[in-house]
Amino acid sequence: MSAAGVALMLGGAGILLAAAPAQAAEVSFKTECIPPAISGMPPVQGTTKVQITAPAEAKVGDEVEVVWKTVEAASKNPDVLDLEKDTVKPTGVIKVGGAASGTLTMEGPRQNPPIPKNSPMILPDMKGKLKLEKAGEITLTPDKYNINVSKPMSTDTKCSPKETPAVGATIKVTDGGGGTDSGGTTTTGGNSTTTSGGGNASTTSGGGNASTTSGGGGGGGGGQSDFPGKEVAVQFACQSPGPANITSKVTINAKRNGGGYDLTVRTAKGVMDSPAPLPAGALKPSMAVKLGGSDSGTVKVEGPANSAPLEQGKPVDLPDMKGTYKPGATGKSTLSPGTLTITVNLGGSPIVIPCQVKGSVQASLELDTTQQPGGAAGGGDATAGGGSGGGLADTGAEDEGALRALALVAGTVILLGGAVFTFTPWARLRR
Structure with a gap:
């Protein structure tokens, strides 16, 4: 059939034909990696070698x-410090082309052998799931990627191509009989989404085709007073010194209170x-709920x-977040999850992580x-109920201050070079 061949699996009553995965050629592309801001180091130029399998x-x-x-990251672990076992976690993006278009979010586990100073970076494989919704030939091309290291402080190194990479793999998609409309969504790992196909394809958030839930009833009169929202999947990208990513289902519920x-x-x-x-009272969440539609x-x-x-390393359940929405427009208004902010306060200047x-x-x-x-x-923001402090950070200024504070608390200055990513926010918290 092809160079990939067909695997013959013989079993009791018959023969099962299992198509082998595409054997992708190695793709190399020039890459620029941006070290963490705290390192003060310039961008690193190198070559990334990748193999995409599908x-x-x-x-x-x-x-x-x-x-x-x-196969090969764009740079080595510089001659600064050794990276511990299972501290490196990569995430990346694959461009989807051909019969579909969009991006596929890839994610790898936090898994690696110890990586000595001045030695090649060893990254675990990243995986993503692609929903095929249109017949034709689909191409998969590697794009930007990020490397997070959790110790001694959590930091990210962001790497992006400096030339157009070659296609890494191709999938021939045939019509299975059920058919599909042109367009649709390409889902990645159940967490994030991309549009695919042509026409008026809509973008949805992963984990299903959740639709907006009508609140029903007029905005001012009697009738329904409780409006349950739809659970939607959201992936958050956090600035250091926080976790690299947070994935969660989010539900926004409303209860009529006068005209609001x-x-x-x-x-x-x-x-x-x-x-x-962390002691009681140290961690506090907040969110900026986005308004759309008429408002x-x-x-x-x-x-x-x-x-x-x-307890360190144990899952944290964020408490319900509450606020008051006063409509600024008449019509149908939508409410969607927006920026999530985690504030850690151990006395002194709080660490604000958007x-x-x-x-x-x-x-x-x-x-x-x-x-x-x-x-x-009209540009005005509704306010949170009982809200004082713990505001949402729109820039990285607080983050930079937090990092400087961490360095002072640690009582040492660590210079981080190259494309490495080691610094964990939580050094200050452990102290």
């Missing part, structure tokens, strides 16, 4: 696994691991600080609203 053939409707194997609404935002359980042993702006919601001490939404996300709730005086539209 099924050679599949049918419309199949969800296939794609594997990114980093009391909001409750709920995340999934165990959305992140505790970075260190615009954001609504700030906040949750209480942890009521009990947190986590931006990656990609597009569906609205969790749609409400029939009636404009209220001082409402959210």
